[in-house]
Amino acid sequence: MTTELNEELNLFDDEKSQIWIIGTRDQVLHQINEFYVKRIATDRVRFTPIIPAPFAKGKFMTVLER
Numbered sequence: 001m002t003t004e005l006n007e008e009l010n011l012f013d014d015e016k017s018q019i020w021i022i023g024t025r026d027q028v029l030h031q032i033n034e035f036y037v038k039r040i041a042t043d044r045v046r047f048t049p050i051i052p053a054p055f056a057k058g059k060f061m062t063v064l065e066r
Helices: 003-008 025-037
Strands: 018-023 060-065
Touching: 018 025, 025 060
Parallel strands: none
Antiparallel strands: 018 060
C-alpha cells in the first residue's frame, strides 16, 4: 500500500493499530531501528519507552502506534 492510500484512510485516535515488540532489550532496540530504516515507523518517538514485559520473565517490550 502506498503512502497516498494511507493518507486517505479516515482513522480516529482510538482506532489506531498497535504493533507490540517483545524480546530481549537488544532485540527490541534492533527491531525499532529496523522499523525506522525500512520506514515502517517514520520516527522513533512513535514507540513507547522500553519497559519490562509484565507477562514474560526477562523480556522487554515497546509498542508502536500507527
